[in-house]
Amino acid sequence: MTEDQQAGQGHPGGPGTGGGDPRTHLHRRGRTTLDAAAFGWDSLSETERAVAELITRGLTNRQAAARMFLSPHTVSTHLRRIFAKLDIASRAELARICAEKKQWRPGGDAEGPGT
Known part of the structure; x- marks a missing residue:
């Protein structure tokens, strides 16, 4: 104990x-x-933001879990919380929000990942 x-x-x-x-x-x-913050981008934890970034790059839950040394179930839980906090229902919506945030971030890569 x-x-x-x-x-x-x-x-x-x-x-x-x-x-x-x-x-x-x-x-x-x-x-x-x-x-x-209860809702919106600022409400996401660092881990949730990392999960969001990997998912918007096209990784599956299992692939993101392996990169972050988490279980796929944990990644799924983070995604559910992200979707609730951002009031969205799909990975496509998450990708759009991440792209918008990346454009406005100082030094952000407006071209997106992998370019």
């Missing part, structure tokens, strides 16, 4: 709650609810 678990901190809400105050969990990860 870890020191956190012994101190009743195994879960963000304390022992046996399975949840509790989500701000506690976010604070431990370096984010607070005040600076964590």
Whole structure:
């Protein structure tokens, strides 16, 4: 048992709650609810952005998982969260959004990946 678990901190809400105050969990990860956007591009984590980039390059979930040392199930979960946060339903929509973001990013490659 870890020191956190012994101190009743195994879960963000304390022992046996399975949840509790989500701000506690976010604070431990370096984010607070005040600076964590709920929707849109800015709400994506670094990992979600990395998954989005690989998927827009045409990789399958399995291929993206292998590159990121994740399971395909984890990549699928990240994609579901990305789609929900961006309010989209397809990889094509994700590719369009990523292309738009890349054009506006300083030093972004407007030609797209692989060119």
